[in-house]
Amino acid sequence: MDEARTHLISRAQLERRGSGPRQVAAEVAAGRLRRVHPGWYVDGATWRSVFAETRHLFSVVAAAQRIRSDRTVVSHHSAAVAWELPLYRLAPRLVHVSGDNADGCTGRQTLGVARHAVAAPPCDRAEIDGILCTSLERTIFDMLRAAPAEAALAIADAGFRRAAWDDRSRTYDIVAAERLREALATRVRAAAGGRGIRQARRLLPLADGRAQLPGESVSRLRLDELGFAEPRLQVAIPGPAGRTYYCDFGLDDVGAWGEFDGVSKYLDPDLNGGLTAGEAVMAEKARENWIVATTGRRIVRWGSEHIDSATTFERHLATYGIRPPR
Secondary structure (H helix, E strand, O other): OHHHHHHOEEHHHHHHOOOOHHHHHHHHHOOOEEEEEOOEEEEHHHHHHOOHHHHHHHHHHHHHOOOOOOOOEEOHHHHHHHOOOOOOOOOOOOEEEEOOOOOOOOOEEEOOEEEEOOOOOHHHEEEEOOEEEEOHHHHHHHHHHHOOHHHHHHHHHHHHHHHHEEOOOOEEOHHHHHHHHHHHHHHHHHOOOOOOHHHHHHHHHHOOOOOOOHHHHHHHHHHHHHOOOOOEEEEEEEOHHHOEEEEEEEEOOOOEEEEEOOOHHHHOHHHHOOOOHHHHHHHHHHHHHHHHHHHOOEEEEEOHHHOOOHHHHHHHHHOOOOOOOO
16 A cells, blocks of 8 residues: 555646646656546556556555545455455456445445445444555455455455465464354345345355465356365475475365466466576476376366356366366
């Protein structure tokens, strides 16, 4: 949030630099500036270099300048990015806020903001770097109801990961995860019959913070849609010289391992141990050979293009001879 603030440029700042309305409009048209909210801009190159979540965060931070009531909080997609949750294939146009005084109309849109007239009691609020947002639990609940299923599960998984995963020890706190699940289940039961509750009821049992990437979340959704058993996640496999390897999915009902090959696995230093892309590919090949040889199970790989739909995923798995055990 603080870093996003450093990139924001107000209209007043532009005017002090000598840029009038016509010049600002020309800069926007040329792509040298990007308008992220009425009266607020970021450098065009910065905008092009960041992901959808950061782009929306710019808008959230700018819009928060206008919120004057402590009964109105940033919510839904906008709270998700404040909590550093992913927006899988979503690019929100509006900043979402909630509150029983949010102009009295659900979904009302003014000045780049969608106002939801839904109460946000103190127990559902949290302050993140000076901005009042819905709590992590409330944000997950709202998005389980409001987002497309793929994005909703990716957000829920990331929320569970934030609540229960320890990066240093690579351990998952099942007790903390189930505490969060039960709290969300209580909300789902209390809102029975409400908008999006059927989807929330379906997705909540699938939520698991061991998923590292949104693509892994969507992969699990597709496996569920196709009738596969619930896979084990981040399965530890003893490797050579005391190492431990991890497989994304243990597909136990078909005797295989599953791997989602997001590009970040090879390019993100936080995920590949600081290796170059070439070194990461070679290390992955050695890892795969070891796992296949020691477990007797084949590894099935897929990428984002294979999980667009259950049909596409089923077709891809079939090329490996993997079919739903129905």
